[in-house]
Amino acid sequence: MRAFQFTQAKTVDAALDPGSRFLAGGTTLIDLMKLDVETPERVVDINLLPLARVEAAPDGGLKIGALVRNSDLAVHPEVKARYAVLSEALLSGASPQLRNMATTGGNLLQRTRCYYFRDTAYACNKRQPGSGCPAMDGYNRIHAVLGGSEHCVATHPSDMAVAMMALEAVVHARKDKRERRIALDELYLLPGTTPDKENVLEPGELITYVTLPKLPAGTKSHYLKLRDRAQYEFALASAAVVVSVSGGRIERARIALGGIATKPWRSREAEAALEGKSASEENFRAAAEAAMHGAKPLRDNKFKIELAKRALVRALTVMTA
Amino acid sequence: MATSVVGKEVTRVDGRLKVTGRAAYAVDHPIENLAYGVPVASAIGSGKITGIDASVAEKMPGVLAVMHHGNTEPIFRTAEPFERDSHPGENRPPFEDDVVYYYGQFVALVVANTLQQAQEAARHVKVSYDAKKPLISLDDPGAETKPTRRHYTRGDADAAFASAPVKVDATYVIPTETHNAMEMHGSIAVWKDGKFTLYETTQGVMNHQGVISQMLGVPVENVHVVSPFCGGGFGSKLFPWPQSPLAALAARTLGRPVQVTVPRSLMFTTTGHRPETEQHVRLGATQDGKLLAIAHEAKNQTSPMNDYVEGCTEPTPFLYSCPNVTAVQSLVTLNIGTPTSMRGPGTTPGMFALDSAMDELAVKLNIDPLELRLRNYAEKDESSNRPFSSKHLRECYQTGAEKFGWSKRNPKVGSMRDGNEILGWGMATCTWGAYRGGAQARVRLSADGRARVSCATQDIGTGTYTVMAEIVSDKTGIPLDRVDAVLGDSSLPPGPTSGGSSATATIVSAVAQASMSVMDDLFKLAVHTEKSPFNGADSASLVMSSGRVHKKGESPESGVPFEQLLKLRRIAALEQEAKTGGAPGREKYSMHSFGAQFIEVGWDPGIARLRVRRTLTVMDAGRIINKKAGGNQILGAVVMGIGMAMLEETVYDPRNGKPVNNNYADYLVATNADVPEQEVIFLEYPDLAIGEYGARGIGEIGLTGVASAIAMATYHATGVRVRELPIRVEKLLESRV
């Protein structure tokens, strides 16, 4: 770890220093600083900011402070009752110890687990634009089959963000005096030719809240995560489904997939394939095909395409049973 | 002897210290003026160091030295061991020359006042290389394959296989596995007045002493190794790895205590591993399932520095009855660090191949796999022509089958269900050699009413402290809470390495004999002490039980507490030592433990998810000294086996030889959530050929059947025969069940 300057901010205004990195739970940032992947000169601890509450939003939705811990959010009664997909996604992530530290804002901005990104001895377009991507012909079992480019195929590893994607969450961010709202789907950027730019936030822009819109009555939601071991592993493939079914017909579907793409992957294709259709296995399969259409496998991750399909079909089956 | 603790469920005497965090592991020892060494590891897989530029690092705050092959006095090699054990993990001493044999080899050591200063400076040591493409894979055409001396034959397996009516011919692959002990390898070396004190985490304090004495060129009595606790070794701490001689060298060079801890990432390269193996097995059989031929050829990775043989074919000559057997081992030298024993070395990977092939044969013959094993039951060791000292494998199979409900198994693939899940049932044979070596132990009876037992062995988490105390308690009747066990210190009477599941069998006799001889002294004292109730009696008429000396045939209450006799004579303590050798029956018998494992997996085809649902292990491992610690050994081994079968794999980048998943998040071992209901049954037939207590080792045997039983259960559930571990989702997607 390199030497760095450390401050603690007590107010949001005091935290907004464009030259600093925010320290929330630290489970990504400190980890990567130890590996020399993150080398901030200044770090500002934001844990004292008054952003650790979950409140009702005016529209009937939920307003989640950026510093709400993953473990607290997962068991919040409103989340469990109304946004089961989020609670399930959170509880499927990391370990209890990590979830006790990890925050809502930090989770959204966690970095990829790509082996080559995490080792500075390798080239990496994310770390050093233009240096190359050793994952392309390296060991790429955990890498993305959707949303990649020839410059980067690193998977976005968050479970929480996948659930929030299906819930159409909105991110609230502050920079200087300006406050803006960003649809979660628009927060993340595809790697394209600039994999170093992962999201639209500017340096020093602070996530303050995430809001979840109210769901239509009768909506059910579920998160299914598939992986090698039963706990404490990132997703190989996961599916977040938020659906309302009436008279055997799917009225509304919001679908997101995890573990398979360079960002938390909202699948409008799958949604279109489902809405207005009957809740049948055949239609679920068609939606899964639509979701994974155009997936590009690498040497070691072809199985993820099939696995993601099965995750989606199962999640839909469970939700409409 | 009614109150003996032997054979009971005894809680570990060191348990409280451990769960309250007060057990001081190697680098927990508070040492004044301690400096910290951080290794710089090679970033290439093969080649030469062309330069080491430490100019920046040396000027950084707190830096005391940057040591490397160009500026340090040599660390010596160890001589071929003749009498004593003296094996380092890697034959080549660190910094011997400028050659890089594998990624992660230590090429420099930065020593500084604090760990952080040393880490920071280590990043600024610039090493330049002349790199070659490393050899990483067993089937790399550039890799050299060497025959070994391990070659066994009886009959003519090739001819018998060729003419056999039913054949299985298959190749099984197991990737590199890394031990991943929780406690990282670490050493603190103190050099004072020409003597080393080394705080280590080791499975062999005596071997460690011998190795450092040789590598640092000091007389053996000037090396004192202290290792009171070991936070897991699984074989990776049997032999000293480079951090230990480097800490010693740095301490001597700088005249200051130095600690070197191996970071987790380098525990994947530089502290041993179970090497990748490829095993070709051919079985020939009659139509009714009698084996005619077994041909087992195994090869494994080794490093350019050592010839490490992973003895996969060890069980092959004696496990099943068969007239024609050949077993051959060979080595492939790759640019990967030196392998070492990993829990159940040789036999564990070997049994995956051999018993998987047996299952393939059972499927071909349409014979129940358990029945196939019974049809080929070895009544004697056909390789040595000796009887087994105590073999109850048939009973293991039968007890296990009954408990598990094996008779309800429908052999048809995918035919058994529980709700959404398809069930797969597998079983396997377990085996492990029964070893016992030489040991010395000392027992002391003190006037304060306590006993002390000491031996230069170590407790690697298996319960050795407790077993030593139990034996003293068994012999003297002194309750466990008044017996202090002392170990993990090379200045004590020389004891065994904790390896090969031999420590318990080795120690119990020495402790028992030392107990007996100190009691003899006590009886003599009792009959020669004026105020003693036994004054003038025949010492042979005395015995000790419940901690009291009394006349044979009379109750303990009739006698006196032992400490009273010592007090009468104003003696602080009596102490005796005993030295014992190998197993008495080793010339006459073939000595092995056996067992059977039954495993159920659940297969959810809709999401291609395979999980272990229950395991049952029945062990024939002689007498079990401590049922709790013993049962825990089997449970832990089964957990490790689940990891081996379904999760574990060290993945190397062929471009530079780096293990890409070199951390606890990316290298998967089984978590609690992966571990289902488990049951362990011990048959408990004492094997007196190994010694008075009849206790054979149990540390490793629990691992030997797990992978093959899971592979078999997987086939039964999914129809997919996985011959390459780990059994992961990509291999199962082809299932049509």
Ligand SMILES: Cc1cc2nc3c(=O)[nH]c(=O)nc-3n(C[C@H](O)[C@H](O)[C@H](O)COP(=O)(O)OP(=O)(O)OC[C@H]3O[C@@H](n4cnc5c(N)ncnc54)[C@H](O)[C@@H]3O)c2cc1C
């Ligand atoms: C071993 C391991 C296993 C894991 N397994 C999983 C898993 O299975 N599933 C999963 O989803 N995740 C997993 N994680 C990731 C974990 O969820 C994230 O590390 C965690 O959520 C990050 O939150 P944090 O508060 O600790 O972030 P920090 O490390 O504090 O911050 C992360 C990044 O976000 C920035 N940041 C933090 N807060 C804000 C804010 N309010 N505004 C702007 N920027 C901000 C920081 O500057 C930093 O760049 C795992 C992590 C580890 C180490």
